[in-house]
Amino acid sequence: MAFTLAMLVVRLAIGVLSSVAAGLITSRVARFDARAVYALSGLLLLLFIPVHYQLWNRFPACYHAVFLASLIVVPIVAGVGIRRLRPSTPGRSIGPVKRDPVRQ
Secondary structure (H helix, E strand, C coil), X not given: CCCCHHHHHHHHHHXXXXXXXXXXXXXXXXXXXXXXXXXXXXXXHHHHHHHHXXXXXXXXXXXXXXXXXXXXXXXXXXXXXXXXXXXXXXXCCCCCCCCCCCCC
């Protein structure tokens, strides 16, 4: 199957949206710990390299380069960037709910 430019762009857009969601969710679940987002990016890259190796002849090299680079950059920008946007003033946090120390 021959992929048109529009099809390749849509595939990249879906990948970017998925990577943004993965970065945000990982950051939130890990309580905004950047190490988890970095680990996610590394894991995504390790999982997708064999897939793109098998598909190398079906897509142009620039597609593979953009997709694999986005697996590193996009989750980090989304997951670590949201941590920087998080307000630091008490009472206005979007972070984890603070529990009463007596009831823990």
